[in-house]
Amino acid sequence: MQPTVQTLLDRPELALTLLTPADRLAAGALAAPVTWAHSSDLADPTPFLDAGHVLLTTGTQFEADAGATFADAYVERLRKKGIAALGFGTEVIRAGTPEALVAACDAQGLPLFEVPYPTPFIAIVRTVADLLAEDAYARHTWALAAQRAISLAALRPDGLSATLAELSNRIGAWVGLIDATGALDREAPSGALGQPALGEVVGEARSMLRRGQRASRTLVAGESTGDQHRMTLQTLGGGGALRGVLAIGDSAELDQAGREVVTSVIALAGLALEQNRDLDRARGHLRSGLLRGILAGDTALAERVAAEMWGPLPAAPLRIAVTDAPAEHVDRLIELLELRVDERRGRLFFGRDEDRVVLVLEAGDAAIADELAAEFELPVGVSDPVAADGIARAHEQAMRALERARESGSGVVAFDEISRQGVLAFLARTDARAVALATLAPLAEHDAANGTDLVATTRAWLEHGGQFDATARRLGVHRHTVRSRIALAERLLGRDLSGFHARADLWAALLAVG
Template sequence: MKPTVRTLLERGDLALTPLVDESHLPDGVLDAPVPWVHSSDLDDPAPFLEPGQVLLTTGTQFGADPSRDDPDVFDAYVARLEGAGLAALGFGAEVVRPATPAPLVEACERHGLPLFEVPYRVPFIRIARTIADLNAADANARQAWALQAQRAISLAALRPDGLGATLTELSQRLGTWVGLVDAAGALDREAPEGGLGQPALGEVVGEARSMLRRGQRASRTLEAGASVGRPQRMTLQTLGAGGALRGVLAIGESPELDQAGREVVTSVIALAGLALEQNRDLDRARGHLRSGLLRSMLAGDVHLASEVSAEMWGPLPADPVRVAVCDLPTEHIDRVAEFLELRVDERDGRLFFGRDGESVTIVMEDADSGIADELATEFDVPVGVSDAASVTRLAELHEQALRALDRARETGPGVTVFDDISRQGVLAFLARTDARAVARATLEPLIRHDEQNGTALLETTRAWLAHGGQFDATAQELGVHRHTVRSRIALAERLLGRDLSGFHARADLWAALLATD
C-alpha cells in the first residue's frame, strides 16, 4: 500500500504532531498517496513542487521574531502551496522558532491544508527516507502481485476452457466484473456470472458493438449505468488486429488497476487475442467443411450432410425449413460466421449455414426465420428468404432465396421473402430481370414514332391492353373517339409488325410494358 499523510502521522518513530484537526480538512486528504517529500525555506516553493508531495520547512522565510508576523503573509504562503496541490506541510520546531507559528496554523485551517510539527530530534531526511522506503516496498509488493497474477492467469489459460478460466482469474485478481464481447457483438463470457446488471450491461455491449463495426484497434472508457444514478466506470479494449477484430474485453473499475494491474490486463489481452485467433483458424476450417456440405445438400445428397452435421454440430433443421441467402460483406466475413455459429450453438445444431462464393446460405427451421431479420439489421445487408418446405426440396428453396435476394438488393438492406414477390406474378418479376433491355427494343418503334410525331401510340396501346382490347372503354379513359383508338392500334400493329388480335401477342406486349416501367 502506498504511503499517505496519515501513514506519516501514525508512525511512532517520527513523533509528528498534527496541528490541524481532521474536521477542518477535505474528505480523504490524509489518505491520498504521497510520492515524495521535499524541503524548502523559500518564500514561494510552489514552482518546485509536484501535486501530492509533502513539504518540510524550518520557517526561515518567516523570520525568528513572532511580533513581526503578518497573517496575510502566512495566508498567501499557504494559498500558493494549496494551488500547487501540496498534500501536507511539516514545520520543523526548535530550529528557527521553538514551535509552529500560530498564523501558519490558522492559515492552514482556512485553506484545508494538513499541517504537522516535526520535533527537533527528527531530521527531515528521515521523513523523506521513510516515504521513499514505503513507496519502494509498495512497488515491490505490486510487482510481486503482478507476477503472481500473471502466473495464475497463465496456468488458467491451460485449462479446458482456457479463455473462460483466464477471465475468471482476472476478475478475481482485480476484484471487479470482466466480460468478453465476441466478434458478432454478443456477450460471450463474463465473470462473475451476472455480475453486471442492466442497463449498464446493455450499454457496455452496445459500445463494444460500435467499436467492432468501426473495425479499428481502440480502447474506450464508459460511464455505464449513469441513467439510473449508479454510474460504473468501464474500460473497453478491442482484441485482434485492425480490420480483423476478434472481440472486445470489458473491465469494471478497480483499485488494482494501477501500473501493475494494467500489466496484468495487457497479458490477458495477449492471451485472449491468441486464443481467439486460434479459434478463428478452427472456425475457418469448419467453414470450409460447411461449404462442402452445403454444395452436397444442394446437389441432393442431404444424407451425407445430416450424418456429418450430427457429429459436428447436431441434427439438421427439422421440416419445414426455409433457406436464407445474404451478401457477405468483406469486412464482416468473420463476424458473420461467429454470429451464425452462436445461433447454431443456441439451437444445438438445428441451424445450418455455409459460404457460397460471396454470399452465405442459411438453412433454418420455419420458426427461426427471425434470424434473417437479425442478420439484415446487424450487418446492414439485403437478405432473401425462401418459402417453407421440406429439406428434400433444398435446391428449389435455394433458388427461391436467390430470386428474393435479387429483389432485396433493389431496395437496400432488409429482408425480402419469396412469397411476397411470387404473389405479384411472373410478369411483375420480369420487370426486375434482364428482360428490360429486350422489352425496350420491342417498344422502340412506338416510342420513336411518338417522339418524332407527337403522337400517343404507347399510351394508347397500354390503356387498350389494360382494358382487355376494348375500344370503347379505352376511348372513354383517354377522352378520345373510339375510331381514334382503332386507328392508333392499327398504326401500332404496322410499326411493331405484329397482329395484336391474338392473346400471345397481347401478353408479350404487356410484359414488355411492365418490364420498362
C-alpha cells in the same frame, strides 16, 4: 499501500504533530497519497513541486513582519498545486510554527504538521522513499502472483472463462467478454452487472465491433438510474478481424501493476479466440463440403457428419436462404450463425458457397434471415418451402430472390414475392431496363413535351385488360379520351396494341422501368 499523510503522522520515530485539527480538514485529506517529500524555504516553491508532494520548510521565508496576508497567499499557492501536506521544522530558524501559517492552513484545509528539531528532514524524505519502494515491490509481487494465477487458469479445460474469473477475483471488479457477434459471451461474477448498465456496455461494444478497428473506450454506464459503473472496453484481435471486446469495471487495483495484469489477460484472451478461429475455419471447410453434397441431392453423408458435429439436419419442409458474405463481415457473420446453430439444434444448417453463405432452414423458422439482414445490412433471398428432394430447386429460387434483394441494397426478399408478380415481371427485371426505356421513349418524350399522360394511361389500360370503360373510371376521364390516348400511343410506338404479343411486350417494358 502507498504512503499517506496519516502514515507519516503515525510513525513514532518521526514524532510529527498535526497542527490543523483533523475534524476541520476535508474528508480524506489525511488519507491522500504521498508521492514524494521535498524541502524548500522559497516564498513560492510550487514550480519545483508536484501534486501529492509533502513540502518541508524551516520558515526562512516567513520574515518577522510577514503577517496573515503573506501566509494566506503562500498556502493558497500550495493548495492549488495539490500539495498533500506542509511540514514546519521548528527551532532551526525560529521557535514554534507561525500562528498566521497555522490559521491559513486551517482556513484553507491544508494539513500542517510540526517537525521537532531532533527529526531531520532527511528522515522524513527517507521514510517516504522507503514506503514508496515497499509499495512498488508489493504491487510488483501482486502483479507477478496475479499473472501466474491467470496463466494457470488459462490451462484449465475452459481456459477463457477461468482466465476472466481469475482476473475478476484479482482486481475485485466485473469482467465481461462480448463476442464477435456483439453478444455477451461470458462474465465474472455472473449477473453482477445489471441493466441498464449491461445493455449500455454491450451496445458500445457492438459499435466498436462494427467499426472494425482496434480501439479502447472508457464508458460510464448506468447514469440514467444513478447506479454508475465506470467501464473500460478493449477490442480483441486485429483490425478488420476483431474477435470480441473485453469489458472491465473500475477498480482501485488498476494502477500500473493492475494494467499490466489486464494486458496479459487481453493477450491470453486474444490467443484463445484466435485458436478458436482456426478451429472455426476447419469447421467452415467441413460445412462447405457438406453443403455442396446437400445442394447436389446427396444428403446421406451430410446427415451422418452433421449429426455428430452439430445435430440432425433440418426436417422437411425446408427453405433455402442465401446472403452475401462480404470480407468485412464474414467472421462476425459466421460466428453469429454458429451460435444460432447451437440454439436451434437440428433446425439450422449453413455453409459457405464462394462469396455467399447458404442456410438450410425449417420452413417455419425464417427469423434468422431477418436477423442477418438487420444486423449486417445485407441482402437475403429466401426460397419457397420444399420437400427434401427439392433442395436444388429451392437454392435456385433463393438465388433469384437474392438478386432482387440486391437491387435495394439490403433486406429480405422471399421468392414468392417474385412469383406472385409472374414470369414476365421477373424477366423484365433482369437486364431489360435499358431496352424498356428505349421502347417507352416515344411516349415519355411526348408526355414531357405536351403535358400528356400517355405512359400512365397505357399502364392503366393494360392493367385493366384493355377495357376502355374500366380504365376511364380508374383515371376519372371519359372512355373516348382513353381511346384517343391509346390510338396516339399506337402511332407513336408504331405498334398495333390489339394483339396479345404487343401488349405483353409493352407490359414487360413498363414493369422493367418500375
